[in-house]
Amino acid sequence: MGSQESLAASATSEIYTALKRDLIGGRFRAGEKLAINALKQHYRIGLSPLREALNRLAAYGLLEQENQRGFRVPALSRDELDDIIALRQRFEGEALTQALARGDADWEARLIGAGHRLKRADETATDLEQWEQAHLQFHRCLLEQCGSPWLLRFIEQLHDQFDRYRRMAPANPAIRETLDSQHAELVTLALAGHSRAACDLLQAHIRLSGEVALGACQIDERGQS
Amino acid sequence: MGSQESLAASATSEIYTALKRDLIGGRFRAGEKLAINALKQHYRIGLSPLREALNRLAAYGLLEQENQRGFRVPALSRDELDDIIALRQRFEGEALTQALARGDADWEARLIGAGHRLKRADETATDLEQWEQAHLQFHRCLLEQCGSPWLLRFIEQLHDQFDRYRRMAPANPAIRETLDSQHAELVTLALAGHSRAACDLLQAHIRLSGEVALGACQIDERGQS
DNA sequence: TATCATGGAAAAATCGATTTTTTACTATGG
DNA sequence: CCATAGTAAAAAATCGATTTTTCCATGATA
Known part of the structure; x- marks a missing residue:
């Protein structure tokens, strides 16, 4: 029921x-x-x-x-991570542009909601898996209006790949804080309809998150030698 | 896979x-x-x-x-086909640009070989599955140097999806002839290093091939009503 | 007449056992 | 000492049978 x-x-x-x-x-x-x-x-x-x-x-x-x-389980490689990051930037940039062009009032409401849930998860930080869920939902919500099911499918797949790296990497609280604030700003720019600025910020967000994920490759290399 | x-x-x-x-x-x-x-x-x-x-x-x-x-078996839909075509154009255009920037003598040789095999398959036309194989290999060879395994993976996946439409659609000998000649010209432009022109031609090639594939949706719609 | 229950056939999913293939170990000859 | 053939153990893949779920025809009820 x-x-x-x-x-x-x-x-x-x-x-x-x-x-x-x-x-x-x-x-x-x-x-x-x-x-x-x-x-x-x-x-x-x-x-x-x-x-x-x-x-x-x-x-x-x-x-x-x-x-x-x-x-x-696939090995982690610096080259693959670079590939994933570059594609995420292009695909998600593309999707965000289209999402902003097509987004309606209902989408705006959902985005605000997703942003709020994520902020709450940032603050409470009690359950890691819960934050991950809110984070995933936020990024999904941001792009889901783009109108291209196949592009969304690929973005999801790359996101999962990326997260495998990120979650193997050591935490970086300083960068984490910047990333969190970028989420809030993404909502602001998206609602204001600043397509170009939102797109740039999303790509910067992915790049910065990539910096964190890179830590996974270093751990992996140490483990192999 | x-x-x-x-x-x-x-x-x-x-x-x-x-x-x-x-x-x-x-x-x-x-x-x-x-x-x-x-x-x-x-x-x-x-x-x-x-x-x-x-x-x-x-x-x-x-x-x-x-x-x-x-x-x-998934249904065929006009909307999905449009999505697939648009993404193929963007992804393969991107990949071709990068492939041209990275291609070496060995790749040129392989491309000429693949182009030749495809031309032969065009002419003999004895075994459909054999032509399909040569065609697939040609398009693969054209892009494989792009340096992005994940992009190639998605391109392959979209190509398979696209082919399902194309091969359900009625044959169009007139368009087929144009498409075949585009393959030859793609080789020429690629070898000459005319990145921009090759990219445009590949996108036109996909669009035109999409015209043929569209026939599958019409058949499908008739069948449903 | 429309809705809902029911039972049995068909289909899907799952299990436990068997077969096949790989891997690790050992002995043997070069 | 290295290479290699043989073999036992382990792991993967496959099979046949069982269990579970869905589908659909039928009939009861309001």
């Missing part, structure tokens, strides 16, 4: 969600080979739904799959 | 390849619900590898999946 979408649960989709969360959240080491039996026990799930979820994640790019030799 | 390192065959990857080919090749009706048992028999494959392949294809966007109610 009351739920907008009846998300009929299934073992596969649940384990998919859980694994995705844990992969992005950094609960697996980069480059690690997944022991399927161990996963089966840890998540209390049967083999079939587990394997189906792993296949989905591999197709999505959060896992690598080699025929007959199972699944592996 | 983009990077398949292992050459070892597996039932899952084989059925994945076969299903992908048949989905893009239009051997399923748009909107059709897949009867898993029928697929099992038709492809002479067990249930587990089949389901794993279906999960991969759903994550890739060539199938839709609803919890507890199986898999469905």
Whole structure:
């Protein structure tokens, strides 16, 4: 009752969600080979739904799959992160421009709401996963009006990839504060309809966030040597 | 899938390849619900590898999946095709510009080779699937030097989506001839290093190819009414 | 007539066991 | 000492059967 979408649960989709969360959240080491039996026990799930979820994640790019030799968590690489950052800047800049051109009053309201929830999550800082959720929703809300489902799909995918790096990286409270303030300013510029300025700020936001994420590569390199 | 390192065959990857080919090749009706048992028999494959392949294809966007109610071939829509075309133009234009800036002698040689193979396939026209393969390889070769693995991945994905429309659409020999000549000219411009002109031509090529693909939507709309 | 309940067939999802393939280890010959 | 063939253990992939859920025809009720 009351739920907008009846998300009929299934073992596969649940384990998919859980694994995705844990992969992005950094609960697996980069480059690690997944022991399927161990996963089966840890998540209390049967083999079939587990394997189906792993296949989905591999197709999505959060896992690598080699025929007959199972699944592996992708390594972190500086080059790949640079690629992801550059594409995020272009794609999200594009999407924001279009979103501003198409946004209506309802969207403005949702954006303010998402911005408010995020600010609250910044302040309370009690539950990390809750902040991550609010942050993701905010960035989604900002662009969802752009009118291009495929562009949004790619942006989401890149965002997930990016977050894997960011969440492996050490926290940087100084930069974090700037990033938080940028969120608020993004709302202001978006509502004012300053397309160009909003776009520039979003790209700066991604670049700065990339500075933090870069820390993940250094950790990874140390670990390899 | 983009990077398949292992050459070892597996039932899952084989059925994945076969299903992908048949989905893009239009051997399923748009909107059709897949009867898993029928697929099992038709492809002479067990249930587990089949389901794993279906999960991969759903994550890739060539199938839709609803919890507890199986898999469905996505409908064709004019809006989606417009989205795909617009993104292909932007992404591939971007990639071509970068490819030209980075291309070396070896790439030039490969491009000439791919162009030659495609021309031969145009002329002989004996085996449709063979031409499709040469065509795909040509477009891949044109952009592969761009240096952005993620951009290439998205381009490939959009190309597959696009081809599903194109191959459902009725053939248009007149336009086909123009498209073929554009391939040759793309090679010329690329080798000459005329970045801007090559980029414009590629975008025109995609737009014109889109005109053909549009025919699929009309067929689909007739079928629905 | 429209709505809602019901049961059984069909389909999807899941499980447990089996088969196949890889990996790690050991012994053997060059 | 290195290379390599053999083999046992482990892991991955696949199969066949079972369980769960949906779908749809039927009939009862207001």
